[in-house]
Amino acid sequence: MNKQLLRIDKLEAEVAGKRVLNGVSMEIDRGEVVVLIGVNGSGKSSFARVLAGSNQYEVVGGEVELEGKNLLKMKMDERAKVGIFLAYQNPVALPGVKVFILCKTAHEAQGNRIESVVEFKKKIEDLLVRVGLPREYVGREVNEGFSGGEKKRLELLQLLLLQPKLAILDEIDSGMDVQGRQKVREIVSEMQSKGTAFLVITHYDDLLEKDQITRTQTMKHGRV
Amino acid sequence: MDEYKLGSSTTTDEYAYIAKKGLTKRLVGELSASKNEPEWMREERLKALTIYESLTTPEWGADLSELKWDEIHYYLKSVERPYQDWKEVPSDVKRVFDAIGVPEAEREHLSGVTGQYDSEKIYGSLKKSLSTKGVVFLSMDEGLREYPEIVKKYWGSVVPAGDNKLAALNTAVWSGGSFVYVPRGVEVKLPLQAYFRINAENAGQFERTMIVVEEGASVNYVEGCSAPAYSSASLHSAVVEVIVKKGAKCRYTTVQNWYKNVYNLVTKRAEVGEKGRMEWVDCNIGSCVTMKYPACLLKGEGSSGSMLSIAVAGSEQQQDTGAKMYHLAPNTSSEIISKSISKNGGRASYRGLVMISPNAAGAKSKVVCDALILDPESRSDTYPTNRVMTNDAQLEHEAYASKVSEEETEYLMSRGMTEGEAQTMIVRGFLGEVIDELPMEYAVELNRLVKLEMEGSVG
Numbered sequence: 233m234n235k236q237l238l239r240i241d242k243l244e245a246e247v248a249g250k251r252v253l254n255g256v257s258m259e260i261d262r263g264e265v266v267v268l269i270g271v272n273g274s275g276k277s278s279f280a281r282v283l284a285g286s287n288q289y290e291v292v293g294g295e296v297e298l299e300g301k302n303l304l305k306m307k308m309d310e311r312a313k314v315g316i317f318l319a320y321q322n323p324v325a326l327p328g329v330k331v332f333i334l335c336k337t338a339h340e341a342q343g344n345r346i347e348s349v350v351e352f353k354k355k356i357e358d359l360l361v362r363v364g365l366p367r368e369y370v371g372r373e374v375n376e377g378f379s380g381g382e383k384k385r386l387e388l389l390q391l392l393l394l395q396p397k398l399a400i401l402d403e404i405d406s407g408m409d410v411q412g413r414q415k416v417r418e419i420v421s422e423m424q425s426k427g428t429a430f431l432v433i434t435h436y437d438d439l440l441e442k443d444q445i446t447r448t449q450t451m452k453h454g455r456v
Numbered sequence: 457m458d459e460y461k462l463g464s465s466t467t468t469d470e471y472a473y474i475a476k477k478g479l480t481k482r483l484v485g486e487l488s489a490s491k492n493e494p495e496w497m498r499e500e501r502l503k504a505l506t507i508y509e510s511l512t513t514p515e516w517g518a519d520l521s522e523l524k525w526d527e528i529h530y531y532l533k534s535v536e537r538p539y540q541d542w543k544e545v546p547s548d549v550k551r552v553f554d555a556i557g558v559p560e561a562e563r564e565h566l567s568g569v570t571g572q573y574d575s576e577k578i579y580g581s582l583k584k585s586l587s588t589k590g591v592v593f594l595s596m597d598e599g600l601r602e603y604p605e606i607v608k609k610y611w612g613s614v615v616p617a618g619d620n621k622l623a624a625l626n627t628a629v630w631s632g633g634s635f636v637y638v639p640r641g642v643e644v645k646l647p648l649q650a651y652f653r654i655n656a657e658n659a660g661q662f663e664r665t666m667i668v669v670e671e672g673a674s675v676n677y678v679e680g681c682s683a684p685a686y687s688s689a690s691l692h693s694a695v696v697e698v699i700v701k702k703g704a705k706c707r708y709t710t711v712q713n714w715y716k717n718v719y720n721l722v723t724k725r726a727e728v729g730e731k732g733r734m735e736w737v738d739c740n741i742g743s744c745v746t747m748k749y750p751a752c753l754l755k756g757e758g759s760s761g762s763m764l765s766i767a768v769a770g771s772e773q774q775q776d777t778g779a780k781m782y783h784l785a786p787n788t789s790s791e792i793i794s795k796s797i798s799k800n801g802g803r804a805s806y807r808g809l810v811m812i813s814p815n816a817a818g819a820k821s822k823v824v825c826d827a828l829i830l831d832p833e834s835r836s837d838t839y840p841t842n843r844v845m846t847n848d849a850q851l852e853h854e855a856y857a858s859k860v861s862e863e864e865t866e867y868l869m870s871r872g873m874t875e876g877e878a879q880t881m882i883v884r885g886f887l888g889e890v891i892d893e894l895p896m897e898y899a900v901e902l903n904r905l906v907k908l909e910m911e912g913s914v915g
Contacts, residue, residue, distance in 0.1 A: 236514070284870050288862060312872035320870075324863045328885025336870070337881060341872035390871065 234299070235261045237429050238398055243294035245282045247281070254454035255294065260398065263445055265420060269437070270451035275319055276433045279451065280402045283431075285311040286317035298398065309383055313342055315397030319387035319404050322388040323435075326374040331386065332356055334374050335393055344395060356393070363388045363415055380407030391428040398430045405439045413439060420444060467548070468532070468656045471574075475531040477658065481505060481785075484628050487531050491597055491631075493875060494604060504627035509707055511621040517807065518745045518776040521526040528660040528691050530629045532574035553651065568593040570870075571657050572663060575631040586644060592637035593648050596664045597813045599635025606637060610666060613724045613754070622721045626695040633663030633694065636677060638704075640670040647676040647709075647895060651823035654683035654690050654718060665696040667706060671729075674705040676802065678895050682742070683715040684834045687742070690718045693914040698726035700734050702756060706714040708853075711898045713905065714742035716773060722748045730785075730814040736747030737893055740764040740775050741905050749807060751780035754788035754816075762891055769802030770909055771832070780806035783816035783849070792823045797883055799830035799909075805837040810851060817848040827857040828886045830879060858886075867897050876911030883910060 252275050258268055267380055270276050276440040282289045283296065285308035296303040298314060306314065326334065335356050336346060341426040346352045357367045363385040375383050384404055405413050417440055420430055423446065432440065437448070449456050468474065473490075475483055484505050488498040513520055519652060539545050545553070553571055566581035570593065577595035586593075592603065592908035600607045617627040634650045654661050669675050692714060700706050706726065714720055720743040726734040736750040752761030763779035775798075796804035806825045828837035838855050860882050868878035884908050886889070889901050 284867055286870075288866070307873050307874075308866065308869040309877075311874050312870055318870050320867065324861070324867050326864060326867070326882065326885055329881055333881070334868075337873060337877070338868075338871035341874075341877065366724040394871070 237262045237299060237349050239295070239297045240283075241295040243282065243296060244292045245278065245289045245308070246292055247278065252289070252454050253282060256456050258449070258456055260429045262427045262429055263422065263424055264398075264446040265424055265432060265440065267437075267448040268431060268433045268451055268456070269435065269446050269448060271297060274301070274451045276451050277402055278454070280318055280400045280431070280433060283357075283400060284308060284316055309341070316446065317391055317394055317396035317399045319391060319401045321402040323375050323387055325376045325378075325382045327376060329374050330370075331372055331374055332370045334439070335390065337400045338390065338405040339393060343357045356389075359392055362392065365389070366451065381409055381412050384408050384411060385415070388415060389422075392419060396428065398431065399435070402433045403435070404432070405434055405436060417441060417444070466904045468534075468555070468648055471532060471534050471656070472536050473533040475529055476658070477529055478526045479505075479530050479629065480527075483530060487629060489629070493600065497600065500611065500617065501628050504624045504809065507618045508621060508624035508628055513621055514747070514764045517747045518774040518805075520719065520745065523689060523691065523745075524590040525880045526550060527688065529656065529658055530660045530662070531631060532656050533576050533660055533864060534573040534655065535576060535578050538577040540581065542579065542581075545557070545579050549573065552581070555601070566649050566740060567591075567644050567647045569651070570634060570649075571651045571653070572632045573653050574659050574661060577632050578593040582648075586727045589642050590639040591636075591642060591644055592635065596633040596635045596666065596684065599666065603635070603637065604666060604836065607635065607666065608666060610699055612697075613693050614699065614727045615723050619723060619862070623695050623723045624791075626664060626693050626723070629660070629693070630662045630664035630738060631750060632661075634679075635665070635667040636675060638673040638675045639811065641672045642670075643673065644675045647678045647768070650677070650679040652681045653722075654692060657686045658688050660691045661691070661781050663694045665694065666697075667708070668771050668831045669698070669700050669704040669706045670897045673701070676707045677708070677709075678709045678898070679712070679887045681712045681714055683718050683796045685715050686717050688717065689722070692718055692743075693721045694722040696722070697760075698724075698734060700726055700728045700732040700759075702729040704732045705733045707737065708750075709737040709895060709898070710739060710906070711901065712740045712742055712746065715903075716742065716744050717829045720746040720748065722746075723751065724750035725915075726749065726751070726761070727753045727755055728761060731758045732756055733759065734761045735760075736763045737780065738777065739894065739902060740777055741768045741902070741909070743774070743775075744772060747776045749778045749780050749809075751782065752790060753782045753842065754790065755784050755785060757785045758787045759785065760789045762791045763793070764890055765792070765796075766805075766887065766890060767794075767796040767804050768906070768909060769796065769798040769804040769838060771800040771802060773802045774805070775803070775806045776807060780809040781811070781821060783810075783812040783819040783821065785816060787818040788816055789820040791821070793890065794825045795828075795887055796826070796836055797828045797830065797886065798834035801833040802892070803835045805838050807839045809841045810850070812844045812846055812849045814845045817846055817847070819849040824855070824887070825855040827855075828883065829859045835892060856881065874911070880910040
């Protein structure tokens with residue numbers, strides 16, 4: 233299997249006519265953990281959302297390939313289906329949509345079959361406990377009344393459930409307490425060993441252990 | 457089970473009778489004569505026709521200017537006599553009923569079933585255990601023949617012919633509908649289900665329903681409506697009168713899924729006696745224009761009324777719906793919950809009235825209107841009216857309109873859902889528990905329709 237997972241070449245993007253990415257180039261191999269740092273407004277979150285395929289951004293130049301496939305031609309849901317996952321910096325609340333339903337639908341949307349709803353529910357409950365949320369959250373509405381840290385933990389849960397090829401974590405540590413950050417380290421470590429690549433956007437250089445990080449890159453004015 | 461296709465119709469070649477287009481005094485007279493009605497009903501009809509002609513078309517609600525009243529067949533008789541044995545029902549009609557679970561559902565979940573095609577009932581049955589207790593579930597025509605005293609006693613007592621132009625029209629040309637009578641103290645636990653279908657083109661369906669629930673009795677009535685795809689308009693204008701006596705209870709559920717060529721202009725009203733309770737559950741998905749504001753006249757002390765309204769307005773649809781609660785006695789209470797969804801240029805309006813009369817001390821009312829707007833082309837309006845004529849009353853009103861944010865759709869798409877699937881999920885979340893209030897097969901149907909509407913409409 234080819235080592236290279238993602239290839240980004242001179243990626244340029246705009247939001248509402250304003251240039252946010254000015255020719256970003258980057259290559260990420262399977263199992264690599266790339267940490268991206270940079271001041272506020274340097275384009276880190278824009279980069280994350282452009283990669284995930286948000287249609288609020290317009291790509292005006294460059295190439296992005298995942299395993300040799302042109303990612304820029306794919307819609308957001310198609311990118312999720314080929315293995316891109318974005319943990320949002322500010323995950324939205326979804327009134328009336330239960331955590332269980334979100335997980336079930338997302339899991340199925342990515343081509344997985346659920347043989348037993350009862351067992352799947354148990355799986356979600358176990359994952360909730362794993363990321364440090366109460367089991368009962370399986371029946372809660374997504375992010376409604378969640379604290380900042382709880383929202384981030386629910387992102388971690390979905391990361392574990394969906395097992396992507398490339399996980400983009402956009403400031404997963406903001407709003408998280410010490411235990412939460414420890415969870416991030418554990419989960420990255422575990423998934424990394426199974427070949428998941430990570431693009432970790434953060435303001436803090438101590439989120440991950442030094443030996444977990446393949447390299448750290450800095451973003452400035454929409455360039456890496 | 458056959459796939460239920462909204463657009464399919466069966467032939468009208470073998471209909472027993474189709475009246476010429478348009479409404480005349482002669483037609484009304486002939487209609488009454490062909491039904492062998494008592495003289496008082498013939499007079500009611502003719503009186504109502506005069507009232508109808510004297511009233512103007514309402515201009516305060518949805519737009520009715522495109523409705524061509526003279527292009528409507530006001531009476532269409534599909535069969536000579538209703539069938540009582542499912543085996544006798546013609547196979548093409550059967551397929552439509554089978555597809556929506558009638559009468560399959562009847563066998564397990566229902567106390568009784570009737571089906572109406574255009575103007576006349578074609579099939580009906582009621583569990584024997586109920587008929588021996590004196591419960592009656594017939595078409596209105598049969599009700600008038602077999603229980604003339606009861607019908608005469610309550611006819612027009614809740615919705616008089618002069619109430620509004622459409623009520624007058626219905627009174628003049630009514631045909632079919634349900635007659636339900638529940639004797640004192642009898643509880644009808646499983647629902648009675650009526651299914652109404654407009655089958656012919658340019659059809660007018662004017663069913664008339666009367667439900668009488670005697671003291672301490674209870675009933676749960678469910679109706680579903682559908683129509684095939686035609687390019688020209690049909691008109692559905694029903695009148696429903698419900699009489700809930702002392703300590704009695706009635707729940708009336710409607711799932712309206714007319715095709716988008718049907719004008720749906722309906723008057724529904726209940727009169728509620730001491731400590732009685734009336735619950736309306738009204739779900740409007742289909743039709744081009746719906747104007748419907750079911751009402752409760754809370755006449756008895758301690759009586760209560762509730763309305764749960766769900767409306768989905770898509771492309772070229774106006775759902776003008778709501779409820780009216782009249783508190784006419786002390787310690788009465790009411791609750792209105794309205795949830796509307798508008799998309800693809802559709803327009804949903806909540807229009808409601810809460811009236812608390814001077815002698816309704818201790819009255820309580822709560823109104824909650826939630827609107828979800830899916831795109832900038834669509835519209836939602838709220839027209840609440842509150843008239844409180846006593847100092848000793850509590851009235852709460854909440855209204856929320858929310859737009860589906862791009863962030864919500866994007867978030868779900870980032871988890872692998874298509875745009876349509878994402879919107880389906882948001883809409884179902886918005887409807888939330890109200891779906892659980894619907895009978896099971898209708899909840900399933902509503903979920904399916906929401907999915908179809910959302911995922912069929914996003915490019």
